[in-house]
Amino acid sequence: xNSRSSTRRDFLKxxxxxxxxxxxxxxxxxxxxxxxxxxxxxxxxxxxxxxxTNQIVPALQKTKFCKLAGIVxxxxxxxxxxxxxxxxxxxxxxxYDTMEQMADNPDIDVVYVVTPNALHAEHTIxxxxxxxxxxxxxxxxxSSEKCQQxxxxxxxAGRQLAIGYRLHFEPNNLECVRLAREKVFGDLKFIxxxxxxxxxxxxxxxxxxxxxxxxxxxxxxxxALQATRYITGEEPVLVTAVETVTDPVKFKDVEETIAWQLxxxxxxxTSSTSTYNFNGMARxxxxxxxxxxxxxxxxxxxxxxxxxxxxxxxxxxSGDQFAAEMDNFAQCILKNQPTKVPGxxxxxxxxxxxxxxEAARTGKSVNLA
Amino acid sequence: xNSRSSTRRDFLKxxxxxxxxxxxxxxxxxxxxxxxxxxxxxxxxxxxxxxxTNQIVPALQKTKFCKLAGIVxxxxxxxxxxxxxxxxxxxxxxxYDTMEQMADNPDIDVVYVVTPNALHAEHTIxxxxxxxxxxxxxxxxxSSEKCQQxxxxxxxAGRQLAIGYRLHFEPNNLECVRLAREKVFGDLKFIxxxxxxxxxxxxxxxxxxxxxxxxxxxxxxxxALQATRYITGEEPVLVTAVETVTDPVKFKDVEETIAWQLxxxxxxxTSSTSTYNFNGMARxxxxxxxxxxxxxxxxxxxxxxxxxxxxxxxxxxSGDQFAAEMDNFAQCILKNQPTKVPGxxxxxxxxxxxxxxEAARTGKSVNLA
Numbered sequence: 001x002n003s004r005s006s007t008r009r010d011f012l013k014x015x016x017x018x019x020x021x022x023x024x025x026x027x028x029x030x031x032x033x034x035x036x037x038x039x040x041x042x043x044x045x046x047x048x049x050x051x052x053t054n055q056i057v058p059a060l061q062k063t064k065f066c067k068l069a070g071i072v073x074x075x076x077x078x079x080x081x082x083x084x085x086x087x088x089x090x091x092x093x094x095x096y097d098t099m100e101q102m103a104d105n106p107d108i109d110v111v112y113v114v115t116p117n118a119l120h121a122e123h124t125i126x127x128x129x130x131x132x133x134x135x136x137x138x139x140x141x142x143s144s145e146k147c148q149q150x151x152x153x154x155x156x157a158g159r160q161l162a163i164g165y166r167l168h169f170e171p172n173n174l175e176c177v178r179l180a181r182e183k184v185f186g187d188l189k190f191i192x193x194x195x196x197x198x199x200x201x202x203x204x205x206x207x208x209x210x211x212x213x214x215x216x217x218x219x220x221x222x223x224a225l226q227a228t229r230y231i232t233g234e235e236p237v238l239v240t241a242v243e244t245v246t247d248p249v250k251f252k253d254v255e256e257t258i259a260w261q262l263x264x265x266x267x268x269x270t271s272s273t274s275t276y277n278f279n280g281m282a283r284x285x286x287x288x289x290x291x292x293x294x295x296x297x298x299x300x301x302x303x304x305x306x307x308x309x310x311x312x313x314x315x316x317x318s319g320d321q322f323a324a325e326m327d328n329f330a331q332c333i334l335k336n337q338p339t340k341v342p343g344x345x346x347x348x349x350x351x352x353x354x355x356x357x358e359a360a361r362t363g364k365s366v367n368l369a
Numbered sequence: 370x371n372s373r374s375s376t377r378r379d380f381l382k383x384x385x386x387x388x389x390x391x392x393x394x395x396x397x398x399x400x401x402x403x404x405x406x407x408x409x410x411x412x413x414x415x416x417x418x419x420x421x422t423n424q425i426v427p428a429l430q431k432t433k434f435c436k437l438a439g440i441v442x443x444x445x446x447x448x449x450x451x452x453x454x455x456x457x458x459x460x461x462x463x464x465y466d467t468m469e470q471m472a473d474n475p476d477i478d479v480v481y482v483v484t485p486n487a488l489h490a491e492h493t494i495x496x497x498x499x500x501x502x503x504x505x506x507x508x509x510x511x512s513s514e515k516c517q518q519x520x521x522x523x524x525x526a527g528r529q530l531a532i533g534y535r536l537h538f539e540p541n542n543l544e545c546v547r548l549a550r551e552k553v554f555g556d557l558k559f560i561x562x563x564x565x566x567x568x569x570x571x572x573x574x575x576x577x578x579x580x581x582x583x584x585x586x587x588x589x590x591x592x593a594l595q596a597t598r599y600i601t602g603e604e605p606v607l608v609t610a611v612e613t614v615t616d617p618v619k620f621k622d623v624e625e626t627i628a629w630q631l632x633x634x635x636x637x638x639t640s641s642t643s644t645y646n647f648n649g650m651a652r653x654x655x656x657x658x659x660x661x662x663x664x665x666x667x668x669x670x671x672x673x674x675x676x677x678x679x680x681x682x683x684x685x686x687s688g689d690q691f692a693a694e695m696d697n698f699a700q701c702i703l704k705n706q707p708t709k710v711p712g713x714x715x716x717x718x719x720x721x722x723x724x725x726x727e728a729a730r731t732g733k734s735v736n737l738a
Contacts, residue, residue: 187615189615189626189644189646189647190626190628190642190644190647190650192561192563192642194561198658238611238732240609240610240611240630240728240732240734241609241630242607242609242630242632242638242734243638244632244636244637244638245636246556246558246635246636246637257558257559257638259559259630259638259640261609261610261611261628261630261640263611263613266615267613267614267615268613268615269611269612269613269626269628269642271628271630271640271642273559273561273638273640275558275559275656277558277658278558278559278656278657278658278661279656279660279661279678280654280656280660280661280678281559281656281661285649287644287647287648287649287650288647289567289646289647291648291649292647292648292649292650309648309649359609363607363609363733363734364732364733364734365609365611365732365733
């Protein structure tokens with residue numbers, strides 16, 4: 001078993017590895033070293049779009065170990081509105097040019113990067129240079145090279161880097177991982193995992209390759225890809241893919257619909273589809289020797305539920321996934337333990353997604369082994 | 370629109386084409402020409418395995434225009450049992466060496482070929498030479514060449530050849546075709562269609578490449594392939610595929626699990642999987658601009674049902690599919706009208722399945738256009 005698959009197999013565990021064994025965790029930050037280990041870490045949000053506004057800020061109110069401490073925005077209007085709404089101090093409000101000055105601000109422990117995909121490296125690296133831990137939204141970036149730069153910058157700064165894979169903290173998804181790991185239905189054989197939606201506004205950054213790096217695969221297909229990886233606990237070795245465009249005006253820049261198949265070392269095959277052109281596809285189903293289990297819907301902010309071939313329901317109380325994700329990261333930082341969703345995990349997905357694009361473009365299967 | 374797609378678009382129609390326009394229908398057989406058009410056609414079953422015993426013979430009792438008139442079997446034990454059970458006359462009982470003598474037997478109008486796949490051509494051609502119409506189980510044969518020989522033999526004999534695609538006569542599947550053709554949810558974008566099961570006895574002919582021609586794709590994956598073709602009403606132009614073996618002893622001869630993707634001229638993509646190694650996969654779901662529809666299970670002898678994104682159920686009374694298929698073929702013969710499931714339709718599937726195998730073997734997409 002290589003180190004990549006052992007990381008995957010740790011999905012269920014709260015790691016108790018000593019910090020000494022973790023090359024990517026260096027010296028603790030002064031603000032943390034001096035702090036009460038039970039205190040709330042200060043989060044600064046970078047990018048105040050829909051996700052920050054409607055999910056992350058409300059979630060911060062529900063955390064045990066986190067609080068909103070600052071913002072980074074290019075919009076003075078948004079800065080004013082957030083300042084008033086969340087009672088922020090002027091010294092904790094930054095723009096993209098000033099955010100490196102956070103180095104002098106002990107109120108901010110963690111920077112949560114919620115900007116368009118192709119800006120993640122820039123904002124992560126600035127945060128790391130300012131001595132902050134970084135939680136970065138998925139997809140990690142738009143190329144493997146930029147992901148590696150983010151990992152290197154955080155390592156050099158002795159700060160943790162986590163990717164916003166909220167489903168790693170979602171009980172129904174964790175239950176499916178358990179069903180797979182404990183072989184409740186025997187050895188896994190096949191997974192079908194799909195996620196897509198019909199996108200609206202044709203002018204949004206998600207349809208702009210320069211900012212998004214790709215289309216539905218990068219945005220939501222990544223959840224289906226993640227599911228096939230955390231359910232199997234393996235890394236794919238072969239990719240085939242096909243993509244299609246039926247609306248070449250709207251989808252001039254990024255793919256409209258893409259379907260891909262992965263083969264894993266144990267022989268498990270997975271088949272996935274992602275789209276920006278129709279609704280209704282948001283599930284996965286895993287087939288094993290003696291039965292199957294399914295989540296449908298599988299990836300939402302709420303309402304995740306499923307069933308098993310033996311008639312049992314999968315319907316665990318989910319809570320706020322963003323709150324769980326942020327609290328987990330805060331605990332990792334406070335206890336100097338590794339996150340289970342590190343930059344390396346984000347990089348793996350980017351590499352696989354680039355291989356999916358290559359397979360679709362060339363019509364040839366791509367080896368990942 | 371080429372002739373292939375027009376055939377597909379006729380799925381819903383009972384054709385009223387004049388016989389003159391049908392090159393594959395020649396002179397009527399004497400036995401029919403002289404007969405009461407309302408009489409029951411005599412069917413001879415070739416191959417008395419599980420399907421004949423448990424599905425086709427019971428279905429014959431439910432038909433309006435068909436009756437069991439004879440059998441062809443290599444087993445004298447089966448011959449005796451069937452003779453007694455169905456009150457068959459000795460002159461209507463044949464073996465594989467004597468079946469050409471049916472030419473002199475006016476009791477037999479139609480030969481239903483239910484032998485292993487790689488014997489379909491031999492038995493179809495013998496039946497055609499004996500002047501009989503032929504209904505042949507799917508898959509049509511194990512190669513395009515042999516399919517073409519079957520088509521040619523029936524054409525030369527002036528007899529009709531139909532392939533046993535029972536779902537073309539199944540109301541819930543026909544309802545899904547209607548939803549697609551009438552664009553009830555707008556233009557189709559994507560279809561997921563899967564069918565597989567965990568196979569038992571490792572010694573059965575279905576696991577023997579020489580007799581089966583392939584594994585689950587040929588046996589049950591063909592239903593998923595058919596669904597993607599009759600729902601789209603188009604012919605695929607591009608194939609990608611991947612296969613896997615986790616039990617190389619049991620699956621030394623045919624594939625264990627195979628996943629394939631098809632791209633159609635309008636841009637619709639379909640993703641399908643078939644397997645002999647796990648249960649639970651027997652559905653299709655079609656996604657369109659404004660909604661989706663699904664059958665789950667989609668392909669069984671009974672229990673087919675589904676749902677739509679608007680909350681409506683799809684749950685039409687199905688009846689016996691084999692009876693519907695045989696009665697339809699009898700009507701086509703009696704009225705000298707073309708079947709909607711001719712040999713050409715079976716050949717198309719064989720060509721596509723061979724391309725799926727090629728794509729899986731080479732790791733390269735295969736163009737079918």
